[in-house]
Amino acid sequence: DVSSIITSQIFNQMLLHRNDNACPANGFYSYQAFINAARKFSGFGTTGDTNTRKNELAAFFGQTSHETTGGWSTAPDGPYAWGYCFKQQQGNPGDYCVPSSTYPCAPGKKYYGRGPIQISYNYNYGLCGAAINQPLLSNPGLVASDADISFETAIWFWMTPQGNKPSCHAVATGQWNPSSADQAAGRVPGYGVITNIINGGVECGQGEKAEVANRIGFYQRYCSIFGISPGQNLDCYNQRPFS
The missing domain is CATH 1.10.530.10 (Lysozyme)
Incomplete structure (x- = not known):
């Protein structure tokens, strides 16, 4: 362990x-x-x-x-x-959204860096959310509000x-x-x-x-x-x- x-x-x-x-x-x-x-x-x-x-x-x-x-x-x-x-980018970061039919950005949501690995962009939030069974596309703020999820996003990136x-x-x-x-x-x-x-x-x-x-x-x-x-x-x- x-x-x-x-x-x-x-x-x-x-x-x-x-x-x-x-x-x-x-x-x-x-x-x-x-x-x-x-x-x-x-x-x-x-x-x-x-x-x-x-x-x-x-x-x-x-x-x-x-x-x-x-x-x-x-x-x-x-x-x-x-x-x-x-636990997240400071200041006024951009949306970090790129056009994607697979992982479309939710209205008003921003996909800037959050968590230990600073996971960024809608496609990463979408891929990671599917992998860890969390609604990260619709609620990217979970990565900066739930410490378990925050670490999970970093380890997912590391392992994938x-x-x-x-x-x-x-x-x-x-x-x-x-x-x-x-x-x-x-x-x-x-x-x-x-x-x-x-x-x-x-x-x-x-x-x-x-x-x-x-x-x-x-x-x-x-x-x-x-x-x-x-x-x-x-x-x-x-x-x-x-x-």
């Missing part, structure tokens, strides 16, 4: 400042909500030996902590102790191949074998290709980028907490994005 790797004490250590008064998500992301959601996805954090399981969970929290970070360079306890500070991309789970657990096209594009097993899956079109293949480094910083911190090596190929600076 995932709880054998991430206890409530470790969860609190990892997400040290998630309940800080400065964080808009203060009080939202609970340990029990994470465990409830994790147990609904076979294989998540339970695949392989102990080190493989730890690596997957460190990678999952590394990526999602970046997506929800409230940290800054001189933050107390360091910038990587401030994951899960946000995205278009022509492998699942983050497959990469993190060593089950993905790059094709010749992947190898030619510099996409090799490691944490960097998970970044490429999540946001490669914006962050990868452009040399050093602060966003990629931030994702790595969170991951390395969690690997240190788990007592494991982060491995090789941590960045995607020289990887071409998936088409």
Whole structure:
């Protein structure tokens, strides 16, 4: 069970400042909500030996902590102790709706980033909602109001191949074998290709980028907490994005 790797004490250590008064998500992301959601996805954090399981969970929290970070360079306890500070995009984000006959947008609803993975766009809300049996197209706000559902959307994205991309789970657990096209594009097993899956079109293949480094910083911190090596190929600076 995932709880054998991430206890409530470790969860609190990892997400040290998630309940800080400065964080808009203060009080939202609970340990029990994470465990409830994790147990609904076979294989998540339970695949392989102990080190493989730890690596997957460190990678999952590394990526999602970046997506929800409230940290800054001189933050107390360091910038990587401030994951899960946000539960939705701030300001006035757009609708994030694209024409779709399969997943049409509900009138007046917006599909901007919410939850640990910042799930966005109507098609993702539609696909995920169908998978977890929640009406996310008609009520996208559930992702920012129900912590169990919020974690479920992040784990669904993590476990599900995205278009022509492998699942983050497959990469993190060593089950993905790059094709010749992947190898030619510099996409090799490691944490960097998970970044490429999540946001490669914006962050990868452009040399050093602060966003990629931030994702790595969170991951390395969690690997240190788990007592494991982060491995090789941590960045995607020289990887071409998936088409």
